[in-house]
Amino acid sequence: MKNIMEIDGQKAVISFDPDIGMFRGEFPGLSGGADFYAADVEGLLTEGRMSLLIYLKACEERGTAPFKHYSGRFNVRISPDLHADIVSAAEASGMSLNQWVEKALSQCAHD
Numbered sequence: 001m002k003n004i005m006e007i008d009g010q011k012a013v014i015s016f017d018p019d020i021g022m023f024r025g026e027f028p029g030l031s032g033g034a035d036f037y038a039a040d041v042e043g044l045l046t047e048g049r050m051s052l053l054i055y056l057k058a059c060e061e062r063g064t065a066p067f068k069h070y071s072g073r074f075n076v077r078i079s080p081d082l083h084a085d086i087v088s089a090a091e092a093s094g095m096s097l098n099q100w101v102e103k104a105l106s107q108c109a110h111d
Contacts, residue, residue, distance in 0.1 A: 002111070005041075007048040012036075014044065027052065031068050032059070 003014040005025065012025040017037070025048050026035040034055035036047035059066040078086075090100035 005044060005048070007045060008052055010052060012044075012048055025051075027055075029067055030055065031065055 005012045005014050007025075007027075010027050010029065012027050014023055014025050016022075017024050020037070022037045022039055023044055024035060024037050025044050026033070027048075032055065034051045036044070036051040038044040038047045056066050086100065087097055090097045093100060095103070
């Protein structure tokens with residue numbers, strides 16, 4: 001089960017905070033913080049919308065970019081054995097290593 005909720009077109013990661021007995025949501029793609037809390041799904045949607053709206057208005061007032069910029073590049077450290085295995089899998093699939101990894105990551109992220 002993925003703990004991701006879409007609110008007004010933005011993905012929010014949802015977790016449960018046992019210390020306060022509430023669900024916590026946060027928008028990972030923002031350049032700042034806009035977390036929110038609620039006891040149920042309906043409350044998460046309501047509080048998430050409000051938190052996102054307040055955050056976007058504050059960014060507009062300050063003249064700051066509300067969203068993180070992603071370059072599309074990142075480094076991953078893996079074992080040499082796994083590296084060799086994925087190179088073989090990529091070649092067997094007729095793909096470059098980057099294409100194979102992108103496909104695998106896309107499948108995992110969208111399951």
